[in-house]
Structures are given as C-alpha cells and as structure tokens.
Amino acid sequence: MKIITFLSDFGTKDGYVSQMKGVALEITDARLVDITHDIAPHNILEGAFTLRSTAPYFPTGTVHVAVVDPGVGTERRGILITTSKHILIGPDNGLLMPTAHLLGDFIVYDISNEKYMLNPISTTFHGRDIFTPVAAHITNDVPFEKIGNRIDDFVDLDFGQGEIRENAATGKVIYIDRFGNAITNITGDVLSNGLTYNKNIMVFIGEKCIELPFVKSYGFVKKREMLATIGSSNFLEIGINQGNAAKKLSIKEEDKVEILFA
Amino acid sequence: MKIITFLSDFGTKDGYVSQMKGVALEITDARLVDITHDIAPHNILEGAFTLRSTAPYFPTGTVHVAVVDPGVGTERRGILITTSKHILIGPDNGLLMPTAHLLGDFIVYDISNEKYMLNPISTTFHGRDIFTPVAAHITNDVPFEKIGNRIDDFVDLDFGQGEIRENAATGKVIYIDRFGNAITNITGDVLSNGLTYNKNIMVFIGEKCIELPFVKSYGFVKKREMLATIGSSNFLEIGINQGNAAKKLSIKEEDKVEILFA
Amino acid sequence: MKIITFLSDFGTKDGYVSQMKGVALEITDARLVDITHDIAPHNILEGAFTLRSTAPYFPTGTVHVAVVDPGVGTERRGILITTSKHILIGPDNGLLMPTAHLLGDFIVYDISNEKYMLNPISTTFHGRDIFTPVAAHITNDVPFEKIGNRIDDFVDLDFGQGEIRENAATGKVIYIDRFGNAITNITGDVLSNGLTYNKNIMVFIGEKCIELPFVKSYGFVKKREMLATIGSSNFLEIGINQGNAAKKLSIKEEDKVEILFA
Numbered sequence: 001m002k003i004i005t006f007l008s009d010f011g012t013k014d015g016y017v018s019q020m021k022g023v024a025l026e027i028t029d030a031r032l033v034d035i036t037h038d039i040a041p042h043n044i045l046e047g048a049f050t051l052r053s054t055a056p057y058f059p060t061g062t063v064h065v066a067v068v069d070p071g072v073g074t075e076r077r078g079i080l081i082t083t084s085k086h087i088l089i090g091p092d093n094g095l096l097m098p099t100a101h102l103l104g105d106f107i108v109y110d111i112s113n114e115k116y117m118l119n120p121i122s123t124t125f126h127g128r129d130i131f132t133p134v135a136a137h138i139t140n141d142v143p144f145e146k147i148g149n150r151i152d153d154f155v156d157l158d159f160g161q162g163e164i165r166e167n168a169a170t171g172k173v174i175y176i177d178r179f180g181n182a183i184t185n186i187t188g189d190v191l192s193n194g195l196t197y198n199k200n201i202m203v204f205i206g207e208k209c210i211e212l213p214f215v216k217s218y219g220f221v222k223k224r225e226m227l228a229t230i231g232s233s234n235f236l237e238i239g240i241n242q243g244n245a246a247k248k249l250s251i252k253e254e255d256k257v258e259i260l261f262a
Numbered sequence: 263m264k265i266i267t268f269l270s271d272f273g274t275k276d277g278y279v280s281q282m283k284g285v286a287l288e289i290t291d292a293r294l295v296d297i298t299h300d301i302a303p304h305n306i307l308e309g310a311f312t313l314r315s316t317a318p319y320f321p322t323g324t325v326h327v328a329v330v331d332p333g334v335g336t337e338r339r340g341i342l343i344t345t346s347k348h349i350l351i352g353p354d355n356g357l358l359m360p361t362a363h364l365l366g367d368f369i370v371y372d373i374s375n376e377k378y379m380l381n382p383i384s385t386t387f388h389g390r391d392i393f394t395p396v397a398a399h400i401t402n403d404v405p406f407e408k409i410g411n412r413i414d415d416f417v418d419l420d421f422g423q424g425e426i427r428e429n430a431a432t433g434k435v436i437y438i439d440r441f442g443n444a445i446t447n448i449t450g451d452v453l454s455n456g457l458t459y460n461k462n463i464m465v466f467i468g469e470k471c472i473e474l475p476f477v478k479s480y481g482f483v484k485k486r487e488m489l490a491t492i493g494s495s496n497f498l499e500i501g502i503n504q505g506n507a508a509k510k511l512s513i514k515e516e517d518k519v520e521i522l523f524a
Numbered sequence: 525m526k527i528i529t530f531l532s533d534f535g536t537k538d539g540y541v542s543q544m545k546g547v548a549l550e551i552t553d554a555r556l557v558d559i560t561h562d563i564a565p566h567n568i569l570e571g572a573f574t575l576r577s578t579a580p581y582f583p584t585g586t587v588h589v590a591v592v593d594p595g596v597g598t599e600r601r602g603i604l605i606t607t608s609k610h611i612l613i614g615p616d617n618g619l620l621m622p623t624a625h626l627l628g629d630f631i632v633y634d635i636s637n638e639k640y641m642l643n644p645i646s647t648t649f650h651g652r653d654i655f656t657p658v659a660a661h662i663t664n665d666v667p668f669e670k671i672g673n674r675i676d677d678f679v680d681l682d683f684g685q686g687e688i689r690e691n692a693a694t695g696k697v698i699y700i701d702r703f704g705n706a707i708t709n710i711t712g713d714v715l716s717n718g719l720t721y722n723k724n725i726m727v728f729i730g731e732k733c734i735e736l737p738f739v740k741s742y743g744f745v746k747k748r749e750m751l752a753t754i755g756s757s758n759f760l761e762i763g764i765n766q767g768n769a770a771k772k773l774s775i776k777e778e779d780k781v782e783i784l785f786a
Contacts, residue, residue: 001291005280011702012274012536013562015578016756018529021557022581029525032557033283033294038275041703042766054277057284057390070766073741123741125756128581178273179303217335217385232278232387242304242332263553267542274536295545295556300537316539319546319652440535441565479597479647494540494649504566504594 002030002139003058007051007066008127009039016125020065020132023118027136035064042070044095045253048157049175049183052098053233055086063135064099066090067127078111078130079154080138080147087138089131094157101158112148162186162236164193167262169236173205173255180244182251186236186259195261201228202260203238208249212238214261228259264292264401265320269313269328270389271301278387282327282394285380289398297326304332306357307515310419311437311445314360315495317348325397326361328352329389340373340392341416342400342409349400351393356419363420374410424448424498426455429524431498435467435517442506444513448498448521457523463490464522465500470511474500476523490521526554526663527582531575531590532651533563540649544589544656547642551660559588566594568619569777572681573699573707576622577757579610587659588623590614591651602635602654603678604662604671611662613655618681625682636672686710686760688717691786693760697729697779704768706775710760710783719785725752726784727762732773736762738785752783 004024010016017037024032035054039047047068055064062085069076069091081088081096083103088096089111100106111130114121116137118129134147162171162185171186182205195201201214213221214228218241221227226245231237236259239245246252266286272278279299286294297316301309309330317326324347331338331353343350343358345365350358351373362368373392376383378399380391396409424433424447433448444467457463463476475483476490480503483489488507493499498521501507508514528548534540541561548556559578563571571592579588586609593600593615605612605620607627612620613635624630635654638645640661642653658671686695686709695710706729719725725738737745738752742765745751750769755761760783763769770776 001287003287005284011562012558012560013702015559015574016701018557018559018578019581019756022529022578022583022586025525025527025555025557026581026583031287033280033287034274035277035280036274038273050277054280054284057281057288059284059288062284070747071743074743076743122756124753128756177276177278219333219336219338223332229386232281232384232390263549265549267546293549295542295549296536297539297542298536300535312539316542316546319543319550321546321550324546439538439540481595481598481600485594491648494543494646494652 001059002028003033003062004028004030004135004139005033005035005055005058005062005064006037007035007039007047007064008037009041009043009047009068010037010127012037016128019128023128023132024136027133028139030136030139039068042068044068044093044157046175048095048098049159051096052102055088055099056102058086060085063087063089063138065127065131065135066095067131068095069093069126072126073123078126079151080109080111080134080144082107082144089135091126092155094155097154097157098159108151108154109144110148110151113146116142116147159185164190167194168258168260170256170258172257173251173253176246176251176253179239180246181231181237181239182246183231183233183235183237184257186257188230188234190236191230199261203228204258205238205249206251206255263321264290265295265324266290266292266397266401267295267297267317267320267324267326268299269297269301269309269326270299271303271305271309271330272299272389274299278390281390285390285394286398289395290401292398292401301330304330306330306355306419308437310357310360311421313358314364317350317361318364320348322347325349325351325400327389327393327397328357329393330357331355331388334388335385340388341413342371342373342396342406344369344406351397353388354417356417359416359419360421370413370416371406372410372413375408378404378409421447426452429456430520430522432518432520434519435513435515438508438513438515441501442508443493443499443501444508445493445495445497445499446519448519450492450496452498453492461523465490466520467500467511468513468517525583526552527557527586528552528554528659528663529557529559529579529582529586529588530561531559531563531571531588532561533565533567533571533592534561534651536561540652544652547652547656548660551657552663554660554663563592566592568592568617568681570699572619572622573683575620576626579612579623580626582610584609587611587613587662589651589655589659590619591655592619593617593650596650597647602650603675604633604635604658604668606631606668613659615650616679618679621678621681622683632675632678633668634672634675637670640666640671683709688714691718692782692784694780694782696781697775697777700770700775700777703763704770705755705761705763706770707755707757707759707761708781710781712754712758714760715754723785727752728782729762729773730775730779
C-alpha cells in the first residue's frame with residue numbers, strides 16, 4: 001500500500017492543505033493521511049516532536065511530507081531523507097531530523113530536480129509546489145537519486161535528552177498536548193533507575209515545586225488531581241486527571257524540569 | 263468496502279489520531295474516516311450523542327472506533343459490540359451504548375485477547391494500542407469470538423427521552439452544536455402530538471421563558487431571529503438563524519426544557 | 525480515479541461532515557477529500573474564495589460538494605455545475621460561481637430529481653440529504669441531465685477585481701487566512717504594470733497608511749516585519765513574517781486597499 005502523510009502549521013481553515021492533496025492525486029493513487037495541520041505557526045520544534053511521535057507507527061514505505069517553513073522562498077533548501085523504513089520530505093530547517101535520528105541510519109538528498117515539481121513554483125508555498133509532487137513521484141517509484149544530490153550539511157535539530165541520575169532526573173518540557181499535559185525529554189529509562197510507581201515524587205517545574213504521585217496512568221488518581229506518568233511516547237509527563245496541568249501551573253515549552261524520587 | 267471510523271476527544275493538534283491510523287494501516291487496507299476528534303475532553307455524553315447521530319449513515323459492516331476514555335489504564339474493560347449492521351469498539355463506560363440501542367439487537371464482547379493488540383500496550387492510550395488494532399483485525403474477518411468473551415454486565419447509558427403530553431413536552435438539552443443550536447431529547451414524535459409548523463410555542467429553558475416560532479427550518483425566520491425546529495437527527499432543537507442561541511440564552515448541556523403549544 | 529471533495533461551514537466538532545461521508549460511501553467508492561469545514565458560519569464569500577483557490581488543483585473529473593447554506597430549507601435551489609474539468613454541487617447562492625467562472629465555460633443544472641437524493645429529506649441538512657448523494661451518483665456516471673434541468677437564472681457572485689493603474693492599484697480584502705495574512709483582489713498582473721520586487725510601496729488599508737517592502741516571499745523580511753507579496757493564489761497580500769497582520773492592523777474582509785509604487 002502506498003501512503004503519504006501530511007504534517008504542517010497550515011491549519012485547516014484555509015484551502016492550503018487540500019491544495020496539496022489535489023496536487024498529490026494528480027500524480028499518485030497513494031493513500032493520503034493527515035498527521036496534523038495544527039502545529040503552532042512557525043514552531044519547528046513542535047512539528048518535529050509530533051512527526052517523531054507519529055511517523056514510526058506507519059507501515060514501511062510511507063512517505064511523510066512535513067511543512068513548518070518560516071524560511072520558504074529564501075535560500076533554504078528542500079530535502080528528502082531516506083531511512084530503512086520511511087521517507088521524509090520537507091524544508092532543511094531541522095523539522096525532519098529528530099524523526100530521522102529515531103529511525104536509524106539515514107541519507108539526505110537536496111531536492112533540486114525541477115522535473116518533479118509543479119510549474120510554476122510559487123515563492124510562498126513549497127509544500128504544494130515542491131514537497132508534495134516530489135512525495136507523489138516517490139510513491140510511483142522514482143529513484144531518490146533523480147530528486148537531487150546527497151548532502152551532509154543539512155540543518156540538524158534535537159530535543160536534548162533529559163539526564164537521569166541516582167534518585168533524580170533533569171530535563172525540559174518539549175511539548176504540551178491538547179489536554180494540557182506537559183511532556184518532558186526525560187525518557188522512560190528512569191523506570192530502570194529507581195523511579196517506582198505509586199510513590200510520590202518532587203517535581204520542580206518553571207518556578208514551582210510540587211509533590212506528585214507517580215502512577216501508571218491518569219486513571220490512577222482522582223479527578224482533578226495532579227500526577228506524573230510515562231506517556232504513550234515513552235517520555236515522563238506531568239498532567240492532571242481530566243484537567244489541564246499546563247494552564248494550572250503556567251507551564252510553557254522549554255521550561256526546565258527536575259524530579260526527585262527517594 | 264471495508265470502513266473504519268474514528269471518534270475521540272483527542273483533538274487534531276497532536277499526533278494521537280494519526281498514530282491510530284498508522285497502526286490500522288499496518289494491518290488493514292480499510293477506508294479510514296474521521297467522525298470527529300473534537301469531543302470536549304472526557305465528555306462521554308457528547309461523544310455518545312455524536313456517535314449515535316452519525317454511525318447509522320455508514321454502510322453495513324462499518325467498524326466504529328470511539329475513544330472518550332477518562333478511565334484508561336484502570337480496570338475498566340474494552341468492549342466490542344456487534345449489531346445487525348455495524349460493529350462498535352471502545353471503552354466500557356457507556357460511550358457506545360446509545361448507538362447500540364439505536365441499532366437494535368446487539369451482543370457485547372469483552373476485549374481480552376492480546377493477540378489482536380499492539381505489543382507493548384501503553385497504560386495511557388488504548389485507542390492506539392487496543393481498540394484500533396482490534397478494529398483493523400475485524401475488517402480482516404477475524405471472528406468476534408476470538409476477541410474476547412460475551413458479557414452482559416457492561417456499563418449502560420442513555421440520554422433519557424423527552425416526555426410528550428397533550429400540547430406540551432418536557433426534556434433536556436443533550437447537545438450543543440458548533441452553530442450554538444441546542445438539541446434536546448424531545449423527538450420528532452411531537453409532530454404527531456399536536457405541534458404544528460408556523461405557529462408560536464412557549465419554551466422554558468434554563469431560567470428563561472421565551473416565545474418562539476416553530477418552523478420547518480432555519481431559513482423560515484429572519485436573520486438573527488430565534489426559532490424551534492426538528493433538526494437533522496430528528497430531535498427538537500432551539501436555534502437562531504445565523505446566530506448562536508446557546509450563547510445568547512446561556513444554554514448548557516443538561517438544562518431542562520419545556521415547551522407548550524396551544 | 526473518482527474523487528469527491530467537501531467544503532462547508534459545519535466545523536469538525538459535530539458529526540455533520542462524517543454523516544455526509546457515510547452517505548457517500550453507501551453509493552460510491554470514490555476518494556473523499558476535505559477541502560475545509562472551517563468556513564466562518566454562513567460566510568458565503570469566504571467559502572467561495574476557498575473553493576476557487578483549491579478546486580483547480582484537483583484532477584479532471586473531481587466532484588466538489590460545497591455547502592455554506594444559510595437558506596437551507598427555503599425555496600433556494602440546489603445546483604450542479606459542469607465545467608470542462610470539474611463538477612460543482614451546492615446551493616444556488618453564489619458559493620460555486622467564482623470557481624465556475626475561473627474554470628471557463630460552464631453549464632448549470634437545477635437539482636430536482638428526488639431519485640438521487642436521500643429519502644426522507646430533512647429541511648435543515650441538504651448537504652447530507654441532497655448534495656452528497658447527487659455527487660456520489662455522478663461519480664457512478666449518472667448523466668447530468670438526469671439530475672435536473674438546465675437553468676440560466678442562477679445567483680451569481682464575484683469578488684470584483686482590483687483595478688491596476690500606472691504606479692497604483694486599488695481593490696479590497698477578500699480573505700484573511702489562518703496566519704492573519706490579508707489577501708486582496710489585486711492580481712499578480714500588477715507585476716507587469718510597474719510593481720517590482722525589493723522596493724518599498726505605500727499601502728492604504730482600512731484607516732491606516734503604511735510603507736512596506738514588496739518582496740518575493742515572507743522569508744525576505746526579518747521576523748515580525750510587515751511586507752506585501754504575491755501569494756500562492758496569485759493575489760497581492762499583506763502579511764507579517766511569522767506574525768499576524770490582520771490583528772496588528774485591524775484588517776477585516778471587505779476593507780478597501782490602495783497601493784502606490786513609484
């Protein structure tokens with residue numbers, strides 16, 4: 001099965017996303033699946049986190065088009081990344097990189113062959129005019145080498161990784177989801193470093209210090225109570241059962257987080 | 263044609279919904295159709311109403327995955343319900359039940375066979391790890407009996423039904439839609455009990471009492487004028503032509519409604 | 525490949541959109557693609573602009589269902605429009621017309637044959653009960669003539685077209701997108717009338733007068749700086765790089781715009 005996914009900060013109010021789909025369907029009969037188009041405008045980090053959380057769940061061979069692209073129309077390049085499982089296509093601004101690193105060995109190509117782009121190419125919408133037609137042609141088995149040249153000087157990006165010490169871990173908030181859960185870059189590895197379920201931990205986050213139960217999931221605390229857990233992306237997260245922790249604690253992306261567990 | 267629909271309170275900002283789709287497409291080539299993901303977080307009643315309004319329009323054999331699941335990760339079970347036309351899959355918290363009752367005779371199975379789930383199963387996201395893969399396997403003709411055992415002690419839920427008397431009806435608001443129309447649980451049966459179009463009726467709703475025209479549709483009153491009508495789900499609803507009745511009258515879900523028609 | 529697109533002001537919170545999809549899938553195996561459902565409620569002009577910007581990107585033979593329909597349930601007709609490339613279906617209130625004009629010669633049919641509608645037909649939701657089933661039957665090669673009669677007295681609509689003079693152009697704002705970019709009805713033809721990139725221009729918009737650089741794309745000015753450019757739909761637009769121009773300048777749809785370029 002041929003699949004193209006789309007991730008962007010275009011929102012769904014305008015026709016931009018469906019213009020991309022129309023362009024794709026002129027070229028390919030692949031399945032078109034939205035990851036999300038509600039990335040905060042121009043927030044490359046948020047787009048990168050969402051792509052990294054989601055892309056691995058798709059079947060081998062899926063082509064992911066991701067467009068959070070404040071530099072569109074300038075000299076920034078478009079890139080195509082191949083991994084053993086997926087193909088990633090988007091701007092060369094770091095957006096694709098955390099996913100590429102997660103998926104293992106990868107090769108990066110500069111997108112330069114105009115044969116696989118729309119004609120004319122607008123200066124404001126490369127998602128439609130370059131990335132989508134390239135993705136569609138890839139699902140039709142156009143070889144990667146025809147798209148452009150291999151490059152090594154791509155723009156890299158990572159979320160950093162939380163540091164786990166004896167009875168403590170430090171990191172930062174990398175994402176706040178729709179429920180107001182604050183997802184950190186402290187991985188589930190803390191579980192094999194002394195953190196155990198159903199005990200209280202101390203959490204320093206932003207300017208605040210709070211004591212929280214660390215539990216297996218949200219349902220293990222009462223409604224409106226705060227908790228820490230290992231979320232579905234295998235990162236430590238701070239939330240409120242049926243409430244909004246980010247609002248209540250004024251947590252923002254990039255806030256530092258430290259947890260202490262005895 | 264194989265079809266899986268998805269309904270949830272996950273929103274579309276995060277990658278959660280598309281993680282489910284990726285998981286589905288690993289297993290099945292079914293069509294994937296979103297019902298909505300904008301159910302108010304944890305609002306089982308709202309999810310149940312929307313599923314009930316929508317599922318019946320899909321072709322026979324459609325599998326509906328619905329996830330509004332505040333109890334995820336606790337002991338609450340997952341269930342699969344078969345009816346003569348559709349299959350419903352989701353948490354055992356009442357969410358699926360109004361639809362099951364509407365569709366006629368049904369059988370409920372406990373979802374317990376881990377063979378048809380993802381491995382590992384997170385404690386926070388059964389939509390992705392349990393309900394979606396089960397749905398995908400069902401579209402591949404896995405027999406219901408292989409998913410789990412038949413049960414009778416599921417959690418039931420209904421919206422109540424408005425009471426229709428001579429020249430009057432009482433009920434409550436069960437849903438407020440995007441336009442601010444307040445949909446009640448008084449059914450279109452009032453039409454055969456004396457309510458007639460193009461006459462005024464008295465409506466008591468929340469704390470307010472208002473006189474309104476009862477008309478065939480919104481376009482029968484002037485812009486910004488209030489009205490009552492039988493909506494597209496065959497329930498009495500109160501609205502404003504090109505305006506927001508719920509805001510103007512401060513109507514909330516669960517508000518009592520009484521109508522008098524001479 | 526059979527394709528049906530959907531555009532509406534229904535939002536995605538309720539089940540309305542997916543009710544249409546369920547109805548379509550009962551009749552056809554066409555691809556179903558959303559253009560958008562976030563048109564401002566009852567805003568025909570906004571729906572018309574978005575359809576016109578998007579429909580042309582789809583393959584020949586695509587059927588577009590568009591529903592922004594404040595007059596539903598009254599005497600306003602439903603229409604089907606054929607062009608050399610696409611088929612348009614929706615209410616006879618102007619919504620489809622800018623797209624029809626853009627696509628060249630067209631024929632308009634009154635939708636009147638109940639054989640191709642749902643039964644019963646609600647008075648509030650013709651998108652589901654009339655327009656979608658008609659579209660689905662059209663993808664199954666039902667001849668246009670079977671849907672209804674040709675008519676010439678349809679409701680027309682256009683955005684007006686900006687006027688280009690020597691060193692100046694006047695027009696109005698016809699659309700504000702999710703990023704807060706204000707799109708005018710002054711076309712890219714100004715480029716062949718003396719407007720050149722990388723020079724400043726004077727812009728009168730609403731009550732304000734500002735001097736702005738005219739550039740090839742957003743990335744050519746610094747973050748948070750204002751600019752004018754020719755956008756991806758080939759209209760002049762006023763925006764802020766990574767900011768919201770409509771908010772900052774209090775721009776509304778229909779605001780007059782005048783630009784002076786020396």
